[in-house]
Amino acid sequence: xxxxxxxxxxxxxxxxxxxxxxxxxxxxxxxxxxxxxxxxxxxxxxxxxxxxxxxxxxxxxxxxxxxxxxxxxxxxxxxxxxxxxxxxxxxxxxxxxxxxxxxxxxxxxxxxxxxxxxxxxxxxxxxxxxxxxxxxxxxxxxxxxxxxxxxxxxxxxxxxxxxxxxxxxxxxxxxxxxxxxxxxxxxxxxxxxxxxxxxxxxxxxxxxxxxxxxxxxxxxxxxxxxxxxxxxxxxxxxxxxxxxxxxxxxxxxxxxxxxxxxxxxxxxxxxxxxxxxxxxxxxxxxxxxxxxxxxxxxxxxxxxxxxxxxxxxxxxxxxxxxxxxxxxxxxxxxxxxxxxxxxxxxxxxxxx
Numbered sequence: 001x002x003x004x005x006x007x008x009x010x011x012x013x014x015x016x017x018x019x020x021x022x023x024x025x026x027x028x029x030x031x032x033x034x035x036x037x038x039x040x041x042x043x044x045x046x047x048x049x050x051x052x053x054x055x056x057x058x059x060x061x062x063x064x065x066x067x068x069x070x071x072x073x074x075x076x077x078x079x080x081x082x083x084x085x086x087x088x089x090x091x092x093x094x095x096x097x098x099x100x101x102x103x104x105x106x107x108x109x110x111x112x113x114x115x116x117x118x119x120x121x122x123x124x125x126x127x128x129x130x131x132x133x134x135x136x137x138x139x140x141x142x143x144x145x146x147x148x149x150x151x152x153x154x155x156x157x158x159x160x161x162x163x164x165x166x167x168x169x170x171x172x173x174x175x176x177x178x179x180x181x182x183x184x185x186x187x188x189x190x191x192x193x194x195x196x197x198x199x200x201x202x203x204x205x206x207x208x209x210x211x212x213x214x215x216x217x218x219x220x221x222x223x224x225x226x227x228x229x230x231x232x233x234x235x236x237x238x239x240x241x242x243x244x245x246x247x248x249x250x251x252x253x254x255x256x257x258x259x260x261x262x263x264x265x266x267x268x269x270x271x272x273x274x275x276x277x278x279x280x281x282x283x284x285x286x287x288x289x290x291x292x293x294x295x296x297x298x299x300x301x302x303x304x305x306x307x308x309x310x311x312x313x314x315x316x317x318x319x320x321x322x323x324x325x326x327x328x329x330x331x332x333x334x335x336x337x338x339x340x341x342x343x344x345x346x347x348x349x350x351x352x
Contacts, residue, residue: 038201077215080149108143117245122180127170145190175232244282
């Protein structure tokens with residue numbers, strides 16, 4: 001164990017490793033595996049990004065008016081899960097881990113974007129406590145891997161190695177730093193697992209022994225990385241970016257709380273406690289859009305979600321638009337089509 005401070009494990013000196021047989025089973029009945037073990041979802045609509053996932057909550061807003069081509073691969077190994085995300089567009093996502101699960105996130109070597117305002121960079125990892133939220137702004141070509149598991153699984157694994165006192169829960173979302181080579185090793189391990197699962201889902205769907213072996217290897221690889229992780233020390237510019245990200249979050253939360261009202265920049269400035277110039281600069285730095293342009297896009301996504309979720313005959317395009325503060329229906333329809341490639345009336349026809 002390094003003598004440096006670590007977010008995931010204490011700085012207690014390591015004890016000699018104990019060999020763990022590959023057929024050892026670490027299970028958590030509260031997260032029992034449900035078949036299939038492997039699911040592959042190709043996502044072309046940001047309004048449906050949260051549909052059907054039981055491990056995280058995710059809200060996505062596209063920041064480009066182009067067709068979305070995203071993919072999510074989930075591999076359930078028993079108590080531990082691996083989730084892979086990729087996107088062809090610049091996106092804003094707000095992602096929360098469900099109660100009872102920890103998340104450790106590694107990024108692809110070409111991944112570009114920010115997490116809570118911090119630019120993604122080589123050697124960067126995330127540790128997220130249950131129910132904590134991370135705000136991602138990801139660029140086209142994004143690849144990210146999340147390793148999800150209950151805290152007790154880590155504790156049990158370390159107890160077998162007589163190192164159970166070394167673990168502590170992260171507080172909220174913590175940023176960790178390891179060497180570029182170590183971070184790449186963790187990502188590559190997860191990506192090989194994902195590629196194997198996509199190529200041959202039956203390898204995991206029909207083979208409990210394979211899942212158990214993969215879970216043990218996941219824990220070994222993840223803990224070896226956390227064992228040498230430092231707390232990330234933000235620079236002055238990093239802290240500025242984090243502040244800007246928080247300004248955007250506060251403004252966004254305020255806008256979402258005022259669903260049908262007209263929102264003015266002055267309202268957002270008052271909610272965030274900043275000047276108009278500071279607000280404008282924060283949105284351009286974080287989202288690449290002005291506050292008005294981003295919040296219009298955010299509300300368009302909310303209208304789309306409402307239209308897709310409404311039971312047949314229960315709403316109209318006009319009602320959904322008014323609910324989210326769109327009073328000029330012609331302008332609304334044009335903006336909606338520019339954002340999603342179809343008229344809102346076409347979306348309403350897609351109701352089940």
